[in-house]
Amino acid sequence: MRDPESRFVADAMLGSLARKLRIFGFDTRYHTRGTDRELTSSAKAEGRIVLTSDRQLCNQRDSSLHVFLITGRSDRERMLSLVAEAKSHGIQLTEGESRCALCNGTLMPSRKGELREQVPDSVLRRHRSFNVCMDCGKVYWKGRHWSRMRKFLNLLRSKKI
Ligand SMILES: [Zn+2]
Structure with a gap:
């Protein structure tokens, strides 16, 4: 059986990475409005991994939520840091079909x-x-x-x- 597809929610700093992830085939919601608490609680409810470049948000992690700290200036570097975080969390990244880069639609x-x-x-x-x-x-x-x-x-x- 295939692993379930990896799903993400990206914080407001990571719009460009979010668009690329959608093309790669990752269901990625882009969190542009709302508080950090809303971000983490919706991620939990929807079973999404949080992508953030905010170290503070990263330190608030609780055991029922995966938060990946994304570093780097280019999307290439950010992608590398995402892959490294997945490895350190013991998560296998599994993509599905490409999605709409603009709206995450099917x-x-x-x-x-x-x-x-x-x-x-x-x-x-x-x-x-x-x-x-x-x-x-x-x-x-x-x-x-x-x-x-x-x-x-x-x-x-x-x-x-
Ligand atoms: Zn669309």
């Missing part, structure tokens, strides 16, 4: 014919598979950026950092 495959209004012809010609966010309607295609990111995730994994 993506569904879409036919080219249905996208003529939203996507430029040049893009329709160059790519074969398209996905549409069920929540906000944003269209995604697997361009070079997408495959670079998936490659990066596999690299992190193969190194077993």
Whole structure:
């Protein structure tokens, strides 16, 4: 049986990392409003791991909640620190299907014919598979950026950092 997918809630400082995690296939809520207490109690209720760059929040950890301290200036460094934290907490990171980078919605495959209004012809010609966010309607295609990111995730994994 597969491990359950890892789910996160990222604090307000980590918006860019949150968007990347969604593309990697991690269900990631982005906590932009509300107190730290609201952040931790909703994380507990939803079974999410808290991602924060706030050391104070990290020190408030209780045993029923995982809080990862995310350090680094670039998302690459932050991703490395996330993987290191997962290892030190003994958590296996398991991703699912890519999600919408903007809203964390579920993506569904879409036919080219249905996208003529939203996507430029040049893009329709160059790519074969398209996905549409069920929540906000944003269209995604697997361009070079997408495959670079998936490659990066596999690299992190193969190194077993
Ligand atoms: Zn969306």
